[in-house]
Amino acid sequence: MNKYVNKLKKYACIEAINYIYPGITVGIGTGSTIKLFIEELKQVKHLIKGAVSSSKESTKQLIKNKIKVMDLNDISGLQLYIDSADEINKNKQMIKGGGGALTGEKIISSFSDSFICIVDENKIVKDLGKFFPVPVEVIPMSINYVCSQIKKLSGIPKIRKSFITDYGNLIIDVFNLNLENPLYIENKINSISGVVSVGLFIKRKADILLVGTKQGVKTYF
Template identity: 45%
Template sequence: MNQELIELSKKTAGEKAAGYVKDGMVVGLGTGSTVKYTIKKIASRIREENLNIIAIPTSCETEKLAIKEKIPLSSLNENPGIDLAVDGADEVDKNFNLIKGGGGAHVREKIIASAAMEFVVVADFTKKVSKIGKFPVPVEVLPLAVEFVKSELIKLGGKPELRKNFTTDNGNLILDTKFLIENPLELEIKLNSIPGVVDNGIFARRKPEKVIIARGNKIEILSPD
């Protein structure tokens, strides 16, 4: 796969999403290699257009980048009403189901997306799939429950693997779990019903209002309507 083309695609999609940010908005900032371009573009708009916004980061990584780019930050508790959340995805299907969490931030990402009036996903063309599930589903787990949750995931037909040398921003662990996914919503709910699971990377309940897919400089904007 042409890495230069993929990187250009990420930049194109990420920067396009920054155009949806309007003056006075509270904006949820996602995490990952595509959203970093959104964050940098928002920062340049703040400098050039004197845009007045408040941003809420979904991870420590995003918080550090936003501080570096001098974007004003707040928390969800201080600003529970989010106008727009922008985030990436590891997979997105034709029905707008997502798998997220390759970067391990899916729990906070799902909270921010759920609190947002509008949720926009940015992705390069390799993330668009006919059916989600090739990418493993990240399941965030309390450390004391790892072995129990692992056995429950196997009962559901999953093949869990503990993500090595990784702790989430919430102090938890991740079981990356391969599933044959026939019903994303049903699986999302089932996984979250296992005691010890904090949340998982399937986004089937909170789907995006827009998905921006880029291939090079070409943009495709998809919406459920």
């Protein structure tokens, strides 16, 4: 099963390389699909100025593949951000943060001119939140307060055990949220004091979705 899923992921990764052009700076997400993408990116690393990484994990892999890593604060613009998703709908709205890198991912995607999301067909859903919780990165001292506020939204908060983010924070995985209006929920959670970032990518959804399927890659603009 894993080999089959990885094959579909790789289809999407190879298609994403077609969006790389000479002189571009590329934002890089995090996760198993992005590991495969970096393996493809190294084949054309001579074309790019460098990459901006969303996590320590991706930075290590970029360095391993001798791809130049750039600091977001040292560049004036970012043309392209490429990442995957825990689940995504055909409106290109998604849940991210299963790997805990949601804050870096949200910052870089928001800074980028274009966001391409690459997934296998198993990540496509009709309704967000039925299979994955919504991760929320939280400053440690606010954990109990944030949980109490999430409960007021009918969410069921569960603190992720033995996990610290790259920024020294905690993750609350929120189950049972009503995501019929996901932008409202994204804004509502973001407004809670102590919340650093929420793994709903609604306001900053993908511009292009590349889906690896048995029939090849399907593209949604």
